[in-house]
Amino acid sequence: MFTIKGLTVGYGDTKVLWDIDLEIAPGEIIALIGVNGAGKTTLLKTIMGLLSPQSGSISYRGHELSGLDTHSIVKLGLNLTPQGRLLFTGMSVEENLLMGAYLRHDSDVGRDLKYIYDLFPRLGERRRQRAGTLSGGEQQMCALGRSLMSRPSLLLLDEMSLGLAPIVVEMLLDLVVEIRRQGTTVLIVEQDVEEALRRADRGYVLEGGRIAMSGPAPELLNNTSLRIAYLGL
Amino acid sequence: MKNKSLIIAVLALLCAFLLPLLTNDYIVQVATEIAMYAALAAGWNLIGGITGYPSFGNVAFFGLGAMLAGAFSVNWHWPYWLAGIVAVLLTGVLGFILGLPILRLKGHYFSIATLALAEATLAIVTNLQFLGGGKGTSLPLIGSPLLFYYIMLAIACLSALITYLIVHSQYGNTLLAIKSDESAAQAVGINTVLAKSTAFALSAFLGSMVGVVYAIWQSYIDPPTVFEPGITVLMLVMTMIGGAGTVAGPIIGALIIGIMTQLAMAVSQNASSLILGLAIIVVVLFLPQGILGSHRSGKGGKRPGKHSFSWRG
Numbered sequence: 001m002f003t004i005k006g007l008t009v010g011y012g013d014t015k016v017l018w019d020i021d022l023e024i025a026p027g028e029i030i031a032l033i034g035v036n037g038a039g040k041t042t043l044l045k046t047i048m049g050l051l052s053p054q055s056g057s058i059s060y061r062g063h064e065l066s067g068l069d070t071h072s073i074v075k076l077g078l079n080l081t082p083q084g085r086l087l088f089t090g091m092s093v094e095e096n097l098l099m100g101a102y103l104r105h106d107s108d109v110g111r112d113l114k115y116i117y118d119l120f121p122r123l124g125e126r127r128r129q130r131a132g133t134l135s136g137g138e139q140q141m142c143a144l145g146r147s148l149m150s151r152p153s154l155l156l157l158d159e160m161s162l163g164l165a166p167i168v169v170e171m172l173l174d175l176v177v178e179i180r181r182q183g184t185t186v187l188i189v190e191q192d193v194e195e196a197l198r199r200a201d202r203g204y205v206l207e208g209g210r211i212a213m214s215g216p217a218p219e220l221l222n223n224t225s226l227r228i229a230y231l232g233l
Numbered sequence: 234m235k236n237k238s239l240i241i242a243v244l245a246l247l248c249a250f251l252l253p254l255l256t257n258d259y260i261v262q263v264a265t266e267i268a269m270y271a272a273l274a275a276g277w278n279l280i281g282g283i284t285g286y287p288s289f290g291n292v293a294f295f296g297l298g299a300m301l302a303g304a305f306s307v308n309w310h311w312p313y314w315l316a317g318i319v320a321v322l323l324t325g326v327l328g329f330i331l332g333l334p335i336l337r338l339k340g341h342y343f344s345i346a347t348l349a350l351a352e353a354t355l356a357i358v359t360n361l362q363f364l365g366g367g368k369g370t371s372l373p374l375i376g377s378p379l380l381f382y383y384i385m386l387a388i389a390c391l392s393a394l395i396t397y398l399i400v401h402s403q404y405g406n407t408l409l410a411i412k413s414d415e416s417a418a419q420a421v422g423i424n425t426v427l428a429k430s431t432a433f434a435l436s437a438f439l440g441s442m443v444g445v446v447y448a449i450w451q452s453y454i455d456p457p458t459v460f461e462p463g464i465t466v467l468m469l470v471m472t473m474i475g476g477a478g479t480v481a482g483p484i485i486g487a488l489i490i491g492i493m494t495q496l497a498m499a500v501s502q503n504a505s506s507l508i509l510g511l512a513i514i515v516v517v518l519f520l521p522q523g524i525l526g527s528h529r530s531g532k533g534g535k536r537p538g539k540h541s542f543s544w545r546g
Contacts (some may be wrong), residue, residue, distance in 0.1 A: 074422030086417035088410050103422040
């Protein structure tokens with residue numbers, strides 16, 4: 001359903017991603033792992049049309065994404081929860097969530113808002129509070145909630161765990177499993193390799209801008225070189 | 234709070250309306266200029282305050298409105314109202330088209346590009362014979378000072394009304410989102426290019442409208458006067474002093490700068506710019522957010538507390 005073929009991306013003469021091939025089937029949770037600077041965020045930004053590839057193709061349900069504007073890609077059902085949350089800090093929590101439904105014109109927005117508050121009761125308590133005054137974990141919940149408000153069919157999560165306590169990270173990653181159960185396909189980019197792979201179906205390992213390894217998540221978890229490189233075991 | 238704002242607005246409008254009955258021609262002249270700058274500042278506020286793109290070239294739209302309307306009426310003998318409407322519409326469309334590439338730049342880069350835009354427009358206008366070239370355009374003397382006062386006042390009110398409607402609409406939220414974080418705005422699916430260019434076009438539209446009226450009010454215009462960069466600076470300073478992003482900010486800023494200019498002139502003709510400059514520095518130092526504060530600063534999240542005073546409550 002989602003296919004990347006021969007994708008090469010760079011900033012000017014500096015190439016960041018080389019010849020990436022990646023595939024996601026509907027309903028999968030895919031973990032994309034790699035060290036800092038491996039090109040994970042660049043890959044997500046390219047998928048969302050925030051960067052344009054130098055060559056290669058990205059297709060989703062028969063639509064070619066490369067060359068489309070970000071808002072057109074969001075319209076096709078993709079959504080990115082960006083690294084560092086990027087909330088609209090001057091707006092209230094509820095306004096942030098409603099911004100997530102920006103492209104929707106159906107009458108279920110109110111119901112989905114209630115669903116988000118059920119998922120994150122803390123957001124409900126703080127719905128009138130400015131998003132910039134939330135704690136880090138609450139901000140991440142708000143960012144995730146904002147993405148969910150667009151009812152994405154493919155959700156891209158960039159480094160949700162950044163700067164959060166392990167217990168919050170676990171709670172958020174458990175929610176990812178719940179989100180998938182509701183029918184959303186998920187691509188997680190994570191530094192917390194073990195927690196991510198435990199919940200994923202398959203994983204891809206990015207190294208120096210290339211896919212170095214891929215396979216079923218349990219296999220990757222048991223892979224010796226991976227364990228040494230990322231888990232320090 | 235909302236009712237209070239409405240009452241203040243109605244009272245202010247009433248005072249402005251009755252002002253000519255109580256004062257002399259000189260005051261009416263000053264008040265006309267204040268209304269004119271209030272409208273210009275409100276136009277600047279749309280792109281600079283609400284969208285967060287500080288334009289240093291908005292005078293281009295003011296100048297184009299004046300020069301185009303003048304040229305249409307003198308060269309093609311159009312009635313002035315028609316020349317004015319066409320000039321305003323053309324400038325608005327031009328603002329939209331120019332916005333498409335220029336608004337890809339951010340921060341200082343955007344400011345520099347708009348500065349260059351205004352200078353380039355001046356150079357082009359000066360070299361077009363149709364627009365009167367460098368020697369300017371004379372327009373027939375019509376209307377009375379009182380008439381122009383009320384027209385400028387009406388445009389200032391229209392600018393405030395447009396700002397109010399935008400701020401309280403979904404479109405206003407869209408612009409706030411762009412000001413707050415443009416990448417995030419794109420990520421939620423906002424067509425940021427379209428939204429920003431529309432704001433720039435509206436800003437151009439209002440600036441041009443003021444220019445059209447200015448031209449016939451002054452009855453003689455030439456490019457260096459109507460493309461004077463200082464006009465943009467005044468729009469910016471007034472908006473900042475009153476409160477960028479707010480509805481009433483640009484109007485309050487125009488009032489303060491207008492009155493301070495007169496007071497400074499009264500103190501010393503020669504040192505008036507110096508006094509005005511010092512006054513602006515003092516205001517910026519002690520009220521960096523402007524008098525009304527930023528009604529919704531896209532950035533930051535001040536925790537609500539006893540130190541945060543907000544006009545909207």
